[in-house]
Amino acid sequence: MAKYSILVNGTKHEVDALEDMPLLWVLRDIIGLKGTKFGCGRALCGACTVHLDGNAIRSCSYPISAVGDSKITTIEGLSENGDHPLQQAWEKYVVPQCGYCQTGQIMNAAALLKKNPHPSGHEIEQAMQGNLCRCGTYNRIKTAILSVASPATVAPAVITE
């Protein structure tokens, strides 16, 4: 066991944890941020995606001892009021079905757009291939990302009230 001080969504947290405890469990079990999900524990599904200094990482396979002074951002800290352009796009296209993988999908997409604000469809597919969705919402995920990256290329939202 060791003491760590980590910066999550702009707040410092002092945690006492085994040095190999993955960041995922620190976030979920110790800090109580439940928006980041457990899916596989081996960086195969992307449900646990968070940002480390703006880069997407799989928190299930990232030990607390490696975090250091890096800034962690989780879905809870992605935007002030849940109004990141991707979150808005996700709502506009009613992307989620069960919703379990979607916070990881959004975090992964947000990191992509930060690096590459206007990815092509092919680049989106490559960047998102580490994020599994068992309900099969891939097409709407892609549309939602494209609607933020290149609005002119995307058809209007399927949902109209």
Place this chain on the structure above:
Amino acid sequence: MKILSPFQKKVKSITVEPEVFSASRRDFLKVGGILSGGLMLGVSFWSCNDKGKKLVTLAPNVYLSITSDGQVTIVAHRVEMGQGIRTGLPLILADELGADWSKVKVVQAEGDEKKYGNQNTDGSFSVRSFYKPMREAGAIAKLLLMQAAAKKWQVPVEECDTANSQVIHKGSDRKLNFGEVVEIASQLPIPTAKDVKLKEPQRFNLIGKATPIIDLHDIVTGKAVFGIDAVTEGLKIAVVKRCPVVGGTVKSVNDTKTLAVPGVIKVVQVRGAGLPATLRKPLAGVAVIAENTWAAIKGRELLEVEWEPGPNAGYDSAQQITELTAKMAQNGTVRRKRGDFNAARAKATKVIDHTYIAPYLAHATLEPPNATAVVKNGTCEIWAPTQNPQGAKDAVVEALGLPADKVKVNVTLLGGGFGRKSKPDYVVEAAVIAQASGLPVKVQWTREDDIHHDYFHAMSVQRIVATIDQHNKLSGWNHHIAYPSIGATEDLKALQPGDGELMQGPTDFPFDVPNIKVETHDAAAHVRIGWLRSVRNIPQVFAIGTMLDEVAVARGMDPVANALDLLGPDRNITFSEEMVKGAYPNYGEDIADYPWEVSRMKGVIQRVATESGWGEQLPAGTGMGFAAHKSFLTYVACVVKVQVDANNRITIQQVDYAVDCGVAVNVDRVRSQFEGGAQFAASLALKSAITIKNGQVEQSNFDGYQIIRMPESPREIRVHIVESQAKPTGVGEPPVPPFTPALCNAIFAATGKRIYNLPIDLGA
């Protein structure tokens, strides 16, 4: 107690409805205690809002309450796992009521079927069973509110209507908010379903439209609460090391190293069901209870357990497939018979004969199974992502030996269900661990646990022999089937498919073929067998749908024209009279209420052909395939367009579905179920397989058990919904069955290669 799979279970709307409403009346007698002249009154209770203001609550049935401040609250009694039912059923009630949907609050019911009616959310029957009860629940409340307003205004009730959570007097355009008439309404007798007139469909403002799901914002902001997110005071985490072979037991445990892991609190044994494994009891195992998930996982790694693996230790799935394949040449148990297949075969000019093999499949819900249990003072409270809250409650009652009224099952959102979470083994596991340890416990399955210890979709071997006569007609159809039955999980003597399993393709084979013989063969179960989204339709419709494509080629016909021709004249088909052994269950519904209508099947076939551009010229290496199938009482036709490159890489360019599900309640969720259904089926067709050696599953995580990823997923999925006012039927499962045969047929069109084994492997 026995948990039946939903397609075996009789869930009839005509019985559910009176049960539901009579239950609600009993309940209000208890809650309100107000009874006048033998009539039930609308008031149920007084309470205060958060500002201390006194509120009257009108609760005319168990699904609805309206407070005097105007808040409309609707109970979602069925379970949300991505299909949109938490939105779909409440919006039906809200539409009939005339509620302002944007202000409706939805609350999730605990497991209590006596109160709410059936809650086992499985088998695509939520909307089918509850469309009418929900409409009536809304309409009854609407009439009650109108009666109250009419009394206040001194006008005839016929001059009133409702909209936007207001009662409107049509003559004078006066309006009263629902909240303003709650107190008067509470003094009036509750109307019955017979008293109300349901809305004309053209007046629907929610049903038949596209409505976003109610949990949308919570999901995209990470606030949605799944089972894994449930917390309770002092909660500990348990991770269980389970016997790798089904039916095995714990021989010895050494937990010295485990208990040395910082954070590990206790180690307790879990007694397994033994054999049969059952649909509701845990596997034998040893639970490591810790302060957090990681400590529990680490502790489990260091746990030394010696197992007594039991009679399934030598099981090899590849070997069983070989054995079953050999049986395909033998006579089986005849289950359905029309005409004389052997005579048709003797006279045939062409015989097509193939064997089809499909693997075991795991559900792999992205949220692995988990459940939270608190057992204290002779009570047990559960929070679980369960599809079957009453079934889970019954199973916990049985396992803990507590009275039924001392067990409460709260339902969270489900991170995927697909049938896995209808089996409450993991809920019972949490309850017995909490009881044994005296600690509030969440049992958390890892992905490895999930893949190793699932209730698997069974592998299957089938053979179909199709005969064509001198008039170029399909004259005979002989379908041989062998797979371990779901029934074997409860009853080791079940060696052949049940009626509910066979109904999914073979015994409801609708085509106008003069000679049909369906035969089944013995296949013992050596793992826990369960149902997976669309169940036995998956392999059976794969075999049937691809064989029909071969029949079309043999007859020199276009596959769509072939299917329309084979369906024969428009009529309602019954199957019972051809059943040799067993019955034809029709998904639990009377076939008189839900007939098999050839005209509706032809309708979706013609629609999908038109919409998909069927028959157009395609470049080399590209092909379109077709299949159609009715399952869960919903008619679906599917066209898949693929491109196969020189390296045999498959790109699914386009999928077109035509669906006739009667009234489409929430059009956007009907679409999304078909979009997701195509993706789900694409995983099964192209990627997924479970194999078993020495009684142990060989795959462990998403590297070994693969599901489809974005780059290889169908590029475009188009859903064409037939406008219909027929009784609504479900859409959760029906998208899956026709996809795989349509894909295989498209691959044939593109490459000339036929697929007889799943998952599809064209070779590199």
